[in-house]
Amino acid sequence: MKFKSNFITKLMHWEYWPTWLVYSPVVFYYLILSVRARSFFFFTQANPDMEMGGLYNCSKYRQLRKLPPELIPKTVFLQSGTSFKMAQKALAKMAINFPLIAKPDRGERGTGVKVVENEEELATYLKRNSTDKLLQEFIQTSFEAGVFYYRLPSKKFGIIPSIVLKEFLTVVGDGKTSLKDLVDESPRGRLVSRKLFDGGGLDSEEVLPLGKEKLLEPIGNHNRGTKFLDGSRHTSPSLERFFDKLSRRLGTFYYGRVDLKANSLEDFVQGKGIKVLEINGVNAEPAHIYDPDTKLREGIKTLLKHWTVIYRISRENNMLKHSTTSLKDAWEHYMQRKRIKK
Numbered sequence: 001m002k003f004k005s006n007f008i009t010k011l012m013h014w015e016y017w018p019t020w021l022v023y024s025p026v027v028f029y030y031l032i033l034s035v036r037a038r039s040f041f042f043f044t045q046a047n048p049d050m051e052m053g054g055l056y057n058c059s060k061y062r063q064l065r066k067l068p069p070e071l072i073p074k075t076v077f078l079q080s081g082t083s084f085k086m087a088q089k090a091l092a093k094m095a096i097n098f099p100l101i102a103k104p105d106r107g108e109r110g111t112g113v114k115v116v117e118n119e120e121e122l123a124t125y126l127k128r129n130s131t132d133k134l135l136q137e138f139i140q141t142s143f144e145a146g147v148f149y150y151r152l153p154s155k156k157f158g159i160i161p162s163i164v165l166k167e168f169l170t171v172v173g174d175g176k177t178s179l180k181d182l183v184d185e186s187p188r189g190r191l192v193s194r195k196l197f198d199g200g201g202l203d204s205e206e207v208l209p210l211g212k213e214k215l216l217e218p219i220g221n222h223n224r225g226t227k228f229l230d231g232s233r234h235t236s237p238s239l240e241r242f243f244d245k246l247s248r249r250l251g252t253f254y255y256g257r258v259d260l261k262a263n264s265l266e267d268f269v270q271g272k273g274i275k276v277l278e279i280n281g282v283n284a285e286p287a288h289i290y291d292p293d294t295k296l297r298e299g300i301k302t303l304l305k306h307w308t309v310i311y312r313i314s315r316e317n318n319m320l321k322h323s324t325t326s327l328k329d330a331w332e333h334y335m336q337r338k339r340i341k342k
Contacts, residue, residue, distance in 0.1 A: 045314035049251040054281010063279040074137040105132040162286035169225035173208020180204035192225040230288040242271030257284035
């Protein structure tokens with residue numbers, strides 16, 4: 001049965017396990033670090049310029065606007081309540097054409113991110129999403145990666161301990177099987193089948209010609225069927241120099257993952273033609289751990305190691321008189337996040 005198959009797939013592959021389960025040892029370790037730091041919000045000092053250090057409810061646009069135009073997609077910021085006509089004018093001014101990417105300015109794990117194909121879909125998106133949002137040009141390249149970077153404040157140069165390469169969900173036709181059946185033949189596709197077809201963007205009865213490949217989901221999130229592959233071996237001096245420069249352009253950014261696109265793997269390794277899609281702070285994971293070949297113990301070990309790094313960075317910034325977020329501010333951010341999720 002489909003339910004049983006999905007259950008077994010999730011059970012046998014920890015990359016699909018609930019976040020609370022995977023992170024239970026990390027939470028325990030975080031409490032130990034909080035006692036050492038004498039603050040539950042010590043992590044906010046890891047990236048002093050980001051709200052909550054980038055743990056949650058952090059503005060994507062606030063970070064992107066610190067970078068020069070050539071490093072980011074053309075982007076329009078729309079405040080809550082912006083009309084469709086105003087959105088049209090803003091897109092025309094920035095010369096952003098369809099299809100485009102629409103996403104909440106504050107959100108995690110790909111929630112609310114959508115490829116918008118035309119004005120009708122844009123009007124619907126604006127109507128259904130009342131929060132601040134971003135409209136971005138759709139970078140037409142199949143290469144997407146996430147680079148994890150950190151730098152101790154006392155050091156001139158940082159480290160890239162993790163690179164995740166994203167393999168988008170695709171199927172190959174055989175000339176006789178429906179698109180729905182092709183998706184259900186893949187465990188990874190079957191897990192997101194309902195999301196793929198409920199939106200109406202895909203025809204479940206379509207039959208692809210023999211050998212034809214079809215991209216099913218252009219958004220590179222794990223919960224949308226994208227396979228995460230460990231690309232850490234592609235770290236290079238050129239790439240490290242690129243991210244050292246990037247971190248300084250972002251101000252006091254010392255820890256996080258940068259999601260990006262490039263024309264090719266070769267350009268990426270050389271630090272060329274990179275477009276920064278999103279900048280994540282302490283909520284970011286070294287996402288290479290979700291490579292299907294990575295063992296659970298290695299994943300948890302990596303997460304614990306990275307929280308040690310957060311603690312070390314925060315301790316150094318504390319000595320530099322960077323303040324932690326107050327309980328009042330943390331609560332306000334939390335309540336705002338709840339309102340946005342609703």
